[in-house]
Amino acid sequence: MRLSKILVASTVLLGLVLPATAEWPERPVRIVVPYGPGGGVDGFARPIAARLQEELGQPFVIDNRAGAGGTIGVLNAARSEPDGYTLLSGGVHQPMAEALYPRRGYRIDVDFVPIGITAVVPNxxxxxxxxxxxxxxxxMARLRAAPDSLTYCSSGNGTSQHVIAEMFLRETGLRMTHVPYRSTAPAMNDLLAGTCPMMFDGMGTSAAQIAGGRLRALALTVGHRSTLFPEIPTMAEAGGPAMEAGTWYALWAPAATPAPIITRLRAALRRALTSPEVARIWRQQGAEVGAVPDDRLKAYVREETARWSGLVTVLGLTAD
Structure with a gap:
């Protein structure tokens, strides 16, 4: 009799727990993009959202929430219910923002669990x-002759465009004035219009402009050439400092999201990233799929957070 009661109680408890995970997703899933439309994070998130919708049978809806170097959108995702219906699309920008925004209200390596590294591009x-x-x-000759005579634009303080530009300036001892925007799209518009002369951009948002001759590529901030544009030299080849600073993109879920949902998401993401459509879009943007295995994802984000937070501190960057 006692055993029967235990079995009944266990069945009731399972009935309360399983529907939240076994039937997921039963409604649309929101993907928070903490930057505006048209930027790198947004550009890599949308094809994945479309494929996840195909894989899992529910809409995956992009929710752009820009501001404060991406921290506003990330905080929104961090405060959401960990039920699999809110995800975060971001990238290397999030580890970079950790030191710039000490009161942001979350930790990317603690308050989120990575689903996968979705793309890697050179800057x-x-x-x-x-x-x-x-x-x-x-x-470099022009800046040596007239320090601060040129400006560079970025999608905002603490983004990869900002931090990598400051890495270059520190390595060369040169000086330029930073002009931050709220997202990549308005920065790119001013760059194309000539209002802003240059940007250290991710290849994903510059590839089409380079191919069309609307922008001139001077150098890559990584140690190897791009398969999409093999004619573009690396920084070291072009006469600048040796640099290894590319941009990676990722998909996260709030940390307490049930493990079965994480497992299902990771499997669906792997299938999405190997689809012909996503592979074609990635090639067009000079991107490769991230090669970090599932059991290394948390450690990878933790290591990247330590690396970039330390560098931001050394560079003396602030969110002013």
Whole structure:
């Protein structure tokens, strides 16, 4: 009799717990993009959202929440119910923001569990052709002759465009003025218009502009050439410092999201990333799929957070 009561009680408890995970997803899933439309995070999130919808049978809806170097959107995701219906799309920008925004209200390596690294792209120093900068040596010579005579734009304080630009300036001893925007799209618009002469952009958002001749690529901020644009030299090849600073993108869930949902999400994401459509889009943007295995994801984010937080501190960057 006692055993029967225990079995009944266990069955009731399972009935309360399983529907939250076994039937997931039963309604649309929100993917928070903590930057505006048209940027790198947004550009890599949307094809994945479309494929996850195909894989899992429910809409995966992009929710752009820009501001404060991405911290507003990330905090929104961190405060959401950990039920599998809110995810976060971001990237290397999140570890970079940890030191810049000490009162942001979350920790990317503690309050989230990574689903997967979705894409990896080199960053590229691009200039408006009307700026009259023919190559990296020309740019460096101009800045040596007239420090602070040029500006560079970025999608905001603490983003990869900002931090990688400051890495370059620290390595070379040069000085430029930073002009932060709220997201990549308005920065890119001003770059194309000539209002802003240059940007250290992710290849994903600059590839089409380089291919169309609207931007001139001076150098990559990584140690190897791009398969999409093999003619673009690395920083070291172009006469600048040796750099290894690319951009990776990722999908996260709030940390307390049930393990069965995480497992299902990871399997669906793997299938999405190997689909012909996503592979085609990634090739067009000069991107590769991240090669971090599931059992290394948490450690990878933790290591990247320590790396970039330390660098931001050394560079003395602030969120002013």
């Amino acid at each position: 590229v120093l691009v200039v408006n052709p009307q700026a009259g900068l023919t190559d990296l040596r020309d740019l």
